[in-house]
Structures are given as C-alpha cells and as structure tokens.
Amino acid sequence: MWVKTLLFTNVIFLISALLMGTLFISGLVQAEPVGNSSIEFSKIRFEQVTQERKGQKWLALLWSVDCPPCMKELALVQKLQQKQKNLAVVIINTDTEESSEQKRADIIKHFKLMNLKNFHFTQGQEAQQRYQVDPQWFGELPRSYFIDEQGKFHGKSGLIAEEFLTQWLLIL
C-alpha cells in the first residue's frame, strides 16, 4: 500500500515538476511579489502588461527612491487615484540595492499605490531592463511613458505637469 502511495505521490510530483518546468520555461509563472507590493521587472512581463492594456491609454512611470521629483509625480498619481479607481498606471522602480528594498516598499505604501501594478528592476540588470523599456532612455528620472490606444510609447523625462497627467489618465 505504501508503495502505491509513494508511487502515486511520485507521479504527481513528476507531473508537477514537468508542468512547473514547462511553465517556467514558457514564462507563464510569475514570482511571488516582493514585500507584497512589487514584482520583479522582466521584458516578458512588461510585454504582457502592454498587450493586456492594448486599446486603452495608460502610463508607465519609472522612478527611484533617491529622486525627489519622482516623489512629486507619485504624489500626483496618488491624487488622481483618489478621483478615479483603477487608474491605468504601471509603476516601475529602478532601484536594485538591498538597502533600497524597504524604502521602495515604504514609498509605495506612503503614496497608497499598492493596488497598481508595481515592478522593480533586478540587481546587475539595471541597464538591460532600462534598455528593454526603451533603448533611447538614458536613465534620467522620473521617466514617464504615455502609451496610446495603438500601443505606441511616448517617452518624457522629468516631472509631468498635473494638467497633462489628468488629461491622459482621467476619463472626463
């Protein structure tokens, strides 16, 4: 009996391992969010988001914990979120140091942006991931991408005016 149980368990394990392996390889499994508020950025995940949002206007906002103007833009997003739930904003943090992890979580919490899609870059791959977002972006922050209904990216560096953000994000 124990042999049958073992065999059964092993078959289940084998199937799970194969399935998990296939899923990992095909990129369908997403890692658990870090700090319950942010998941690691990847090209495929970002493309998935882009596909999911096709046909609507949205904003991808890139920020860093040591960029004061970024905080102003995050505050603007928070303000707009109060006016409209389900704001079409994806937030990408470019910090990868261990020392930044807590700060990142605190800031997301401070601006109450936990319900938005939050990504963060991977240590040692900052440049690759920056390049994956946009080869023409040199890392200056905040960096905002206004993505139109056709999925076309319009990049802008520096703090965006509230008026413009409102026009882009709020369905008035």
Next chain:
Amino acid sequence: MKNINNRLKLLILVTFILSTGISQQVLAEPMDHSQHQGQKSVKQAKTICQKIAVTCGKTVTSAFAPNGDFWRIWSQQDNIYYQISPDNGQNFGIAKAVGIAKEKISARNENRPKIAFDSKQGVYLSWASPREKKYTADIRYSYSSDYGKTFSTPITVNDDGLLTGHSFNEMVVNDEGDVSIVWLDGRLKQRKDAGNGSAIFIASGNMTKAKSQFVNQEVVNGTCVCCRLAVDYNQQGKLAILWRHIYGDNIREFAITTLGEQSTPYQVSHDHWKINGCPHQGGALSIAQDNRYHMVWYNQGDKGKGIFYSYSNDAGKSLSLPLAVGEQAAQAAHPHMSERKGVIDIVWTQFTGTEHQLWHQQSTDKGVTFGIARVLATSTKGSDRPFIVQGQNNSFVSWHRFQQGHWLNQL
C-alpha cells in the same frame, strides 16, 4: 513487488534527473529571460555577497597614495572596506574594514565615499551617511595619520544640525593636509525664499594643524539635486568646482566657479536640457599646468545630446567648441576625464542592450585633436561609472563591474 520497486527506483531517478535538469535550464537562462530566475538572481547575489570582497561592492572609489600604493574602497554591511595594491592593481592585500563604528554609507551611482592622501602618511575619508528621513544625510569624515592603521572617530562636516539633504560629497587634500570637502546641501530649502534645487557648500580644515573645525560656507544656490560635483585645484591653488546648475525653468546646464577668483559662476554648457528630474550624471574637471580647464559633461537637451568635451583658457568664461564624444545612439554616458602633461584621457560607457563597454579616447595636444575611440573592456553584469585616477607616472582607468570585480588599467 520487485518489479514495482525497480519501477519506483527508476521513477525516482527520472524525477531527480528531470527536476535537476529543469533547475539547471532555468539557471542557465540568458539575461533576457531573467524573469524566470528573478527571485533566484537576487537571492544568489545576496548569498555570494555574504563574504567581504570588492565584488560585493556596488561602487568602488580608488586613488593612488604618494608612495605609489593603489587604494580602493567600497561599502558593505555599513562598513567602509579598503584594499591596497603595491603593483598598480595586479595584486591586492586583504580587505580591511576602516576601524570606525558601523553606520549607513551612501554608495551608489553618483554618491559614494571618497578617499584622499597627504604626503605625511595621512589617509582621508569622506562619505554621506543617510539619516532617518527620506533624502536626508550627513557628510561624514574620518582621518588616519598612520596610513590606515587607525582612523579618527568620524565627525559630521555639515554644521547646520538640520535633518536635511547633505550628500554628493567630493574631497580634495593637498600634500600639507589641507582638506576641502564640497557637497550638495538642502539647508537653504528651509528658507521661505528658497529657490529650486540644492546648494553647494564647502568646508575646509587641516588635521595636522589642529584646524579640525569644518566651517561651512555657501558656494552657490540652485543646483541640481542628484548629480555629482567635480573639483580640482588650479595653478594658483584655488579650488574650481563644476556642477549641474538649474537655469530658468528647469534648464539643467553645467556651471563652473573658481573659489576666490570670481563672484558669479560661468555657464559651461548650452545644450538646453529642460528637465525637472534627476539626470544622475555629473561632469568631470581637470586643470592642467598651463591652467587650461578641461571638462566633460553629459546632456540630453534639444540643442545638445550626449557627451561633450571642451577646454577653457580663462577658467570657464569662454570655451572651445564642444566636441561630441562617444556614440549617442549606443547610449554613450557617464564620462570622466583627466589631464596629465598635455595628454587628455576621456573614458565613458556605452551599452549594446546586453553588453556594457568601457570606451577611451585620448588627445596628446592639450585637447585640440583626439585619436579614435576604442573599447577597453566589457561587462555583462552591470557597470559602475568609470574614473581616471592618477598614478606616480601614469594615468589609469578604474572600472567596477557588479559581481565581476574591479578593474584597473593603465591608459
């Protein structure tokens, strides 16, 4: 039963091989597929960096001591570590922690510890230590009079006692031990009439002459808040500072001033980069024996994009026609430069999408003409800013690559 047992063993073996195979396959994924191993890579990095090694440092600062030793320092686990090489970076002694109490140390991108020497066995360290509130830090300083055996209890250089921004420190020390530390300071933001950005402050002292009090002086207000400063002495022994200033409505251009020689800074770049943000890219300055100021900077303005080199014979009042350096389309960025006996070396990084490249271009006629640019080294696991450091007889480029290590090469 035996048959079942054999099948069971086989199954276990197959399961083991398959699961191992899958793990290896996931681990062996190239960078572009990092999403599969994202969590792993962070964990691996953390595991690797339990040891004390320069490879674990995010950034490295280096300098040659007067006796020809090459020192490199990095921050790890709230300590500053140093290693000394007697042979221009080929071999290093063991990593030692600077003998001071642990504290937080800013060591990323443009903002990192500094090291300098005098000619009397003095080793000088300066760093920014983040405080409890966001964007606040103090400029810290420690000094060794016995070539690193012992270090003084760190002191806070900024004298305002405010919980505000003090960071992006640069330090220069002359042979006699006159120390000058400059930094970006947020204290003026407390004023009602505060302008945009930060201010530059300077403090000077001399530990060997018991002038240990760092009296703070304002140099200029309205600077960019997140780009490093560049400093050098001119031939009159005056300190010149190059920084990214804020002109008008967030036009970020480089400016220069020579302390004690002018009342208003000169505007260096005219690239018209309008950005209310953080470029995270400062410039570099090197003053030659003929008092020619050599400079490089980076901008993304509508009149000038990329890296530019220029020189000035009148301390920045007028400049040579800026020369574009590197390939803008290849993400040329983070330039540094240094002049030595009429030879100008410029280094910068470029990025192909998968590979970081360290580039070098040289002028042997005081910056009038430059040879062709060439790649010196590459990296796939991240790239620190490159810096040129002066040895006794030669110039060297120092480049740190995350997890790959620190690299020093004679130019």
